[in-house]
């Protein structure tokens with residue numbers, strides 16, 4: 001933060017910070033931006049310490065997310081230090097080290113009372129979308145009491161950046177909705193950060209087999225290291241055939257879709273066994289074929305979900321206790337001065353082998 005040195009006549013001095021700003025499809029820059037201010041008593045201002053880039057930020061930059069308007073500071077993940085709190089904030093004070101959730105939740109509306117925080121009537125996924133986000137020196141976080149989490153002492157805070165979005169997303173939309181069970185067979189279609197976080201959190205339930213599918217050999221090699229029992233390369237589009245062979249024609253109890261294109265959802269329909277679950281995580285921009293002519297008699301269920309982050313407190317405990325190590329998904333580090341390079345690296349993951357990139361302030 002710094003103050004504009006020579007404000008024009010009649011202008012008040014403005015406190016400025018650096019931020020990554022979206023300027024419409026294909027356009028972004030690091031700008032000097034006015035500091036956020038408390039605008040509701042339940043707000044906090046958080047000084048960011050580390051943030052990251054999400055595949056969804058790349059979707060925004062392609063112009064796929066209509067709710068995100070030009071001029072918006074991007075980012076919905078990260079850790080920081082509370083800089084200021086509104087008069088109604090009771091659980092946090094200046095100086096607290098916090099995890100910022102990608103979902104803001106009031107805690108009292110109908111959806112929040114049902115734990116469906118993603119559909120909070122005055123929150124949900126608004127950070128870095130409908131309001132300014134975390135890829136800035138400071139961010140305003142609405143509903144601070146119910147949207148921030150204290151960073152426990154003794155934990156590697158950098159690992160927690162993975163808990164703003166990708167771990168709760170993979171666990172809630174993939175593992176929980178997919179009803180992963182001990183001894184079951186699970187297929188995860190897509191071995192990006194989301195698919196790999198599903199691989200790590202599926203192991204809480206000791207499935208007998210976890211089959212990872214992708215067309216990127218490096219990501220499949222990482223999956224093997226992180227606990228996949230089998231990997232399938234789908235470069236030739238024959239993953240369904242290969243998986244059926246691998247499972248003696250049976251298919252899988254849980255098929256988790258972690259890509260977001262029609263072909264990979266149809267692949268899940270092709271590999272789900274009778275009585276199985278298809279748990280969709282991917283963000284889909286196109287319509288997808290549902291083959292009810294084949295599936296109507298197969299006793300399957302299909303689930304969809306926007307991450308609620310209701311599992312975040314549980315996931316925090318698993319990180320503190322060492323049951324899971326989210327740091328395994330971090331491949332690159334940049335300082336905020338080099339955030340444009342960070343975008344370049346993350347946006348060319350096949351070449352750079354990037355999974356999650358950390359940006360430090």
Ligand SMILES: NC(=O)c1ccc[n+]([C@@H]2O[C@H](COP(=O)([O-])OP(=O)(O)OC[C@H]3O[C@@H](n4cnc5c(N)ncnc54)[C@H](O)[C@@H]3O)[C@@H](O)[C@H]2O)c1
Pocket residue numbers: 054055056165169173189190191192193194195213214215216219234258259260261263264280281282283284305306307
């Ligand atoms: N539901 C939610 O709340 C939520 C939250 C966050 C992200 N998401 C979505 O989850 C999805 C995955 O996110 P990510 O960051 O891991 O994305 P990513 O693009 O890094 O990973 C997708 C992977 O799928 C692979 N792939 C693409 N086409 C394939 C095909 N035909 N067969 C096999 N593999 C293929 C790619 O090689 C890549 O490794 C995205 O659609 C993202 O928008 C959903």
Ligand SMILES: [Zn+2]
Pocket residue numbers: 054055056057076102165166
């Ligand atoms: Zn995200």
Ligand SMILES: [Zn+2]
Pocket residue numbers: 105106107108109110111112119120121122123
């Ligand atoms: Zn609410």
